[in-house]
Amino acid sequence: MVKLLVTGAAGYLGRAVAERGAADGWEVVGTHHRHAPSGVRSFALDVRDAGAVAALVLAEAPAAVIHTAYRQHGEAARAVNVDGAAHVAAAAHAAGARLVHVSSDAIFAGVAGRPLREEDPPDPVTPYGATKADAEPAVLAAHPGAVLARTSLIYGGPGVEPSPHEELALAAARGEREVAFFTDEVRSPVQVGDLATALVELAGMTTDAGPLHVGGADPVSRLEFARLIVAARGDDQHRIALVGGPAPPGRPRHCPLDSSRAQRLLHVRLRGVREVLQPRSPG
Structure with a gap:
């Protein structure tokens, strides 16, 4: 059985990703910050600790990592969202693991007047958006083969x-x-099950890398x-x-988000x- 590591497995998206991965036949392990999720083997981990991240990924040796852990507010947001993402990327790259990094439409100001495409440059206007924008080049510097899955408001x-x-x-x-x-x-709100399925699909691929917009159709x-x-x-x-x-x-x-490229690439329909x-x- 192929192993999938899900960071932030106790979060709203992380739980859905872990469930989808298990349903698709992956051996799923997770990480959590304070509270362990139910139904998945999970390790307490602070992604700001580069050594702890590297040790865990080395010990578990996953074939793929889906990085959902983040912090939206507070003084720790930049360290978690930028440094933590880079630590996960470096550890995944060292282990030879596929990496799907969850990014956000918050990296954009929304002044183009049209759906945003992967090649549009980030221009964040919120502190959270700035951390997610800065995380993307940090992740790619540490893991050039990573997918940057930019998504939107998540709902059930x-x-x-x-x-x-x-x-x-x-x-x-x-x-x-x-x-x-x-x-x-x-x-572009996206249903959590649709997004989780898309992320797990991306984790199983070997050819796609860089930014990919994964939002709902409306x-x-x-x-x-x-x-x-x-x-x-x-x-x-x-x-x-x-x-x-x-x-x-x-x-x-x-x-x-213009998610037409993702919709051509993936089997799941982003409703x-x-x-x-x-x-x-x-x-």
């Missing part, structure tokens, strides 16, 4: 554990949170995304307490959010 949909994006929209709809969902920030605003989330749970999207408005300065704007989040009748 009906019958799947809700993502943080879904939980936020549902809390706002119930009046528990005051949130303005931006009308001019456009993204570009939608943050407000439309929130309304779709709530409608799919059975609430009337025209009566719910969701407030829209323009994004403030310092936010990315029109950032849908659009309007297809997955079909409205459900209240009751």
Whole structure:
């Protein structure tokens, strides 16, 4: 059985990747920061510790690594997202392992006015986006054969554990949170199972490397995304307490990903959010 190492296996995406890898016949091992995931053999690991990362990858000798671990906020974000990603890349390269590094559409400002392609240069406007943008060349310097899988807002949909994006929209709809969902920030939300399947497919390939856009088929605003989330749970999207408005300065704007290359390369279909989040009748 071929071994797959998933960093961040306790996270929302990491758990889905581990499950998909096991279902596809990989021997899956994971890493976690604080809390071990259930259903997968996992090791506590701080990716900021280059020696610990190298020792673990050397000991486990995976054929492929999918790097999902990240930090979105806080002082540690840069060290985790940039240095940690480089450490994982260097260890994977030394072990001769395939590497799929999960990147983000947050590396773009969204000023091109069209879907973003792999050759578009990063121009981040948020601190998080800057860390993800800086991670990409660091990863490729350490592992030239790595895939940089740039993705977007991740969600589960009906019958799947809700993502943080879904939980936020549902809390706002119930009046528990005051949130303005931006009308001019456009993204390509991707269903977590579709994305996990795509990442595992990429881990099993040997020829593709560099940036690859892996987003859902439908570009939608943050407000439309929130309304779709709530409608799919059975609430009337025209009566719910969701407030829209323009994004403030310092936010990315029109950032849908052109994922046509990934869709030609992969077997999995990267469904659009309007297809997955079909409205459900209240009751």
